[in-house]
Amino acid sequence: MKSALLGFQHLLAMYAGAILVPLIVGDAIGLTPKQLTYLVSIDIFMCGIATLLQIMTNRFFGIGLPVVLGCTFTAVGPMISIGAKYDVSAIYGSVIASGLIIVLISRYFGKLVRFFPPVVTGSVVTIIGVTLIPVAINNMAGGLDSPDFGSTANVLLSFGTLISIILIYKFSTGFIRSISILLGLVAGTVAAIFMGVVDFTNVHEASMLHVVMPFKLGMPSFHFLPILTMTLVAMVSLVESTGTYFALSDICEKEITKEDLARGYRSEGLASVIGGIFNAFPYTTFSQNVGLMQLSGVKSRKIIFITAIMLISLGLTPKIAAITTVIPTSVLGGAMVAMFGMVISQGIKMLSKVVSESQENAMIIACSVGIGLGVSVVPDLFNMFPEEVQILTSNGIVTGSLTAIVLNILFNMLPSKKKSKAAQAARDKEPEVVRLQGSSAN
Structure with a gap:
C-alpha cells in the first residue's frame, strides 16, 4: 500500500x-473533442511505456x-508550427524520424x-519558451x-487560475508546491463549472476502455524541415536529460558509464519512435520527479515501475x-503562462x-535569441530567398x-587571434624560463 501511494505521488x-x-x-491543430480525448489518453499511456x-x-x-519520462515542453512550439505549416501527419513523421536519428x-x-x-x-530553450x-x-x-x-469571463478565469498557481506555490512547500499547476487547473475548472461554461458531453460519450492502435490519427509524412x-x-x-541522469546517479549513489548514457539516449529515441507510431509525442526525463525523490528520500526503481503501470492503466x-x-481554454491559458514562463x-x-x-557568449545569446524570435514574429523575412534556403530559415x-x-x-x-598570441607568448617565454631554471640550478 505504501509503495502504491508513493507511486501515485510521482x-x-x-x-x-x-x-x-x-x-x-x-x-492548436484543430482536433475534435473525441480525437483530443484519444490524444490525451495515448500520451499518458506512452509516458508509462517510455518510463518502463x-x-x-x-x-x-x-x-x-x-526516472519518469513525459513529453518535453520544448517540443510544443515546434509541433504547433509544423502542424500549422504542414499537417498532423508531418508532426508524427518528424517525431518518428528524429527518434530514429537519436537511436542511431x-x-x-x-x-x-x-x-x-x-x-x-x-x-534554444529560451527561444522556444519565448515563442510559446x-x-x-x-x-x-x-x-x-x-x-x-477576450471576454470578461475568460480573462477572470485565466488570471484566477494563474493567481491560484502563484498563491499555492508561494504558501506551500514540498509535494504540494510540486503539483501547484495541477491544483491551479483544478481550481480554475471548478470555478468555470460554477460559471456554467464547462461542457461534460465529451466525458459522457467517452468509453471506459479502448484499444491502442497505431496511426489512429493519421499516417506519418516526412519532410526535411520538420x-x-x-x-x-x-x-x-x-543534453538536459544528461544533467538529470547525473543528478539521479548522485542521489542513488550509482556511477554511470558512457555505455549507461548511450542506453539512456537510446531509450528516449526509441520512446519517440513508438510515440510517433501511436500518434503521441517525443519523450524526455521529468526533472520535477527528481525533486520529489530528493524530498521523499525514496529512490527505488520499484516505485517508478508502479508509477509507470498506473500511467499505462490510465x-x-x-x-x-x-x-x-x-478544462476551458482560458483556464489552460493561465496555467500555460506559468509553464511556458518556467521554460x-x-x-x-x-x-x-x-x-x-565572456563577451563572446553574450554575443552568441544576443544574436541567436534575436534572430530566432525575429523570424518567429516575422516569418516572411526570407520569402524572396530560394526554396532550398527557406527550408532552414522559415522556422524561428x-x-x-x-x-x-x-x-x-x-x-x-x-x-582566435587572442588565444594564438597567448600561446605564442607562452612558447616565446619557455626557453627563457628554462635558462633561468638552469642558472638557478648552477
Missing part, C-alpha cells in the same frame, strides 16, 4: 505536464535509474554534445477562433482522459552561468538554434 507530480502538452497541441523503457536495463536500452547517434552523442554547451542549449508565450496569451483570452475572445526541427529539439532534450481509460478535455526561466538559468564568462526555432551552434563554433571552438 504520478501526480508529473500529471499536469503530461496532460498539458496534448491539450495544447491538440487544440528507461528504468529497465539490458544491452540495448535503459539507463536503469528511477546515441552511441556517439557524448562526442556531439560539445556542440551543445549551455550557451547553445540555453539559447503568444500561444498562452491567446488561450487566456479564450483561443484565437473563439467567439468570446525532421531537422524535431532532431534539434531532441538533441537539446538529451492511458487505457478514455473516460478519465476525457475529464481533462473539459524561459530554465533557459535564463542555463545562460546565467555562461553570459558572464531552427534559425535561432543554427545561429547559436554556428556562433559557438566561431567564438568558442575555432582558435
